[in-house]
Amino acid sequence: MRILRKRQVATATLAMLLVASTAGCGDMLTGGSVQTSSYPPVSPLTSPEQGSVALPAGFPADVPVIAGRYRRIQSTAAGSSSSSYLLAVSEVGRDATARARNKLLAAGFQSQEFIGQTTYIGGSGHTVTLSTADDGFGVYLIYAVVKLAGMPSMPSVDLSELFGG
Numbered sequence: 001m002r003i004l005r006k007r008q009v010a011t012a013t014l015a016m017l018l019v020a021s022t023a024g025c026g027d028m029l030t031g032g033s034v035q036t037s038s039y040p041p042v043s044p045l046t047s048p049e050q051g052s053v054a055l056p057a058g059f060p061a062d063v064p065v066i067a068g069r070y071r072r073i074q075s076t077a078a079g080s081s082s083s084s085y086l087l088a089v090s091e092v093g094r095d096a097t098a099r100a101r102n103k104l105l106a107a108g109f110q111s112q113e114f115i116g117q118t119t120y121i122g123g124s125g126h127t128v129t130l131s132t133a134d135d136g137f138g139v140y141l142i143y144a145v146v147k148l149a150g151m152p153s154m155p156s157v158d159l160s161e162l163f164g165g
Contacts, residue, residue: 051090059085062124063145064103068092073142083147088133090140100130100141121148 051069059065059072066089073086089096101120105111109120109128120128129144 051088056087059087060124060126060145060147062107062122063126063128063143064107065089065143066092066096066100066103066141068096068141083149085143085145087143087145088140089143090138092139092141096139096141097130097132100143104128 049071051071053069055065055070056072059070065087068089068091071088071090073088075086092099101111101118104120104122107122109122112119112121117129120130122128125148127146127148131142131144132139133142134140
């Protein structure tokens with residue numbers, strides 16, 4: 001009986017020590033008291049510009065796009081030259097990438113694989129790379145259109161005169 005009594009006393013003592021040692025830790029365990037003035041106010045996310053049903057000015061007319069709402073994306077990564085254009089198309093529905101691919105192929109663009117990314121090259125000198133994004137307000141399709149500078153043509157030289165012909 002004495003051993004049982006000693007165990008009960010030891011358990012009770014341990015419990016009191018545990019309670020006493022954690023009595024002041026309530027704030028620490030719950031994250032402490034928060035002063036609302038210590039954090040700047042957080043504004044809710046706003047949806048991006050809705051876009052227009054008409055293509056933006058300057059978008060290459062020979063690049064076919066699927067129906068939706070269009071807006072130009074200004075990006076320092078794409079550069080500010082007139083030879084590149086980023087177009088976001090929202091409200092595109094399901095299978096937007098497949099429909100855009102089919103439209104490009106039907107317009108005569110050739111599909112090429114570059115470093116794991118499919119790029120479409122048109123006869124007019126434009127390349128188009130498609131991608132999708134979701135900013136939390138819905139999925140949209142991005143057309144990255146770049147005008148190829150082209151290569152100079154080789155001069156036509158008749159060498160028959162050099163060889164006595």
